[in-house]
Amino acid sequence: MSHSSSRSDAVTAGQEMIRLDAVAKEFPGGVRAVDAVDLAVEAGSVYGIVGHSGAGKSTLLRLINLLERPTTGSVTVGGQELTTLGERQLRTARRDIGMIFQQFNLFRSRTVLGNVAFPLRQSGSSRAEARTKALEALRFVGLDEHAKRYPEQLSGGQRQRVGIARALATSPRVLLCDEATSALDPQTTQEVLELLRRVNTELGVTIVVITHEMEVVTAICDRVAVMEDGRVVERGEVHEVFTRPQHPTTQAFVRAALHASPVLGLLPGLLREHGVDAAVADSVLAQLDANGTEFASAERTERNQRNQAVSA
Template identity: 70%
Template sequence: MTAAVELRDVAKEFPGGARAVDGVSLSVEAGTVFGVVGHSGAGKSTLLRLVNGLEEPTSGSVLLDGQDISALGERRLRPLRREIGMIFQQFNLFRSRTVLGNVLYPLRLAGMGRAAARARAEETLEFVGLAGHGGRYPEQLSGGQRQRVGIARALATRPKVLLCDEATSALDPQTTGEVLALLGRVNRELGVTILLITHEMEVVRTLCDRVAVMEDGKVVESGEVYEVFARPRHATTAAFVRSERHSEPDAPLMERLRSRHPGRLVTLPVTDGSPALEGLSELLQLHGVDFALVHGGVGEVRGRPLGSVTLELRGRPAAVEAVVAGLRVPGLAEAGAR
């Protein structure tokens, strides 16, 4: 099966020598949602623009449905771009056109007849929940509605791939949720492959199947979303994941917890492979150790449990050490001894 989008050792160097993208390889299977996360300046935006040829790679190749587009040239790229929709952080709607006019634009560009284009545009506006708003102008709409127009405009030509450039970063949390839900429908109901870039792990957690983490133009880690969240291997990934896993106490919080709780503090990660409290009560009973739950929480990532709990163990030091050893959580002994 050929990937909908594939990058092979792609690099993009800008005049002046800055390497925005530095040897990236990744593959997006058709029908999936792929997220690229990273801090601003990590090269995400450039990476996304390589996919529809808005940027030409300095080296490496970009494949769409198996076709190499990296050496096509602007003129031959244009018809291909109609099969790739794109939405933007600042929506980038045409202010001089109505909502309907915005959605009509790519259809007329593709040479569709007036009546057919109008029918298609209205059908698409209905899909994004904006039926009846066609005659309004972008500045009369809320941010969430504007992004819906952006999505309708990007989907009007029925592309196979949708590129999302920080699509929810300018929206408030509730509107973000609505737009993410809509993008989920776009993927499931229309079968559109989505490649998105974001700095919000929330987006990755709710929408993506796979994720790649970028830093300094390179992909430092990638994989299935739950795996990356549950077992991050790279420091940057761990930092991103931690912000989403509020339950794991950071250093200052750990200080405060210690001042409140004199006993031994242990933080137990909860993943679907290691239910933290399983076998805990037997272990505690065996060694005569008592415990208090001092911090933590367990949430869900793609329908699987993820989080952590921090416990205070109370008892004779030797017994507590025996419990800690018995928990067999990697790295726990060192972390607890700090």
């Protein structure tokens, strides 16, 4: 139960890359988008934040690089307390925090190369240096051959890969992903998730993703926090939270994710095929059902009818 509604993330001292302490964001009009959130993200890990739209996860992500300034609380990234910095210092600090977006937010007026070179140019790199580094980043995402094209000539998945290359161009230690796969089809989503995994393992970049898709969390995250009404209602290791969801919101997410998985429909058949005892199989299905999985309803109805026929 360590994960359920726990107030903190267990991170070894000195190993944390991102730390939010009692961070709150209140918008004009009194809307509390984020309410007293503590968060600690371990260096080199992938942290997922899930929640329905309006839960405050998007605001929370923007509090990490201070695109939104917190009303109260402090934000520390890479050992530097961002909330104490002035505008100019903050701009420098942001070069160490890449960000990608649901709608990619590429510059339409610039080529692929121009997009990726932009953050380098404006942080003081020479034209030649920016070009070299941008091509390097494009090679990493597999798009160096498209350097001269414009964003509108690329597919959604390619655009997001350009977005990733642009975010990585300045070699940041942190990458923030704002619903990065929500505008993509399942196949492309897998490709982008695979790329993000490489960003994490090969480049050692600490990643924070916000998403409403549980499968994104299960695919790449180590830890997950579930948000509702501006608060973190549950958090922990992904497998832990996923297998024993405590909060109704988490349970709803897990349920939705299970529904989305075609494999589960095969489960009753598989249990039977592998000679699992009927009582055990029923118990497994009943437990899944208790968690809200309705995958086996047709199967069960059929079996119930059979049972009734036998007992009659």
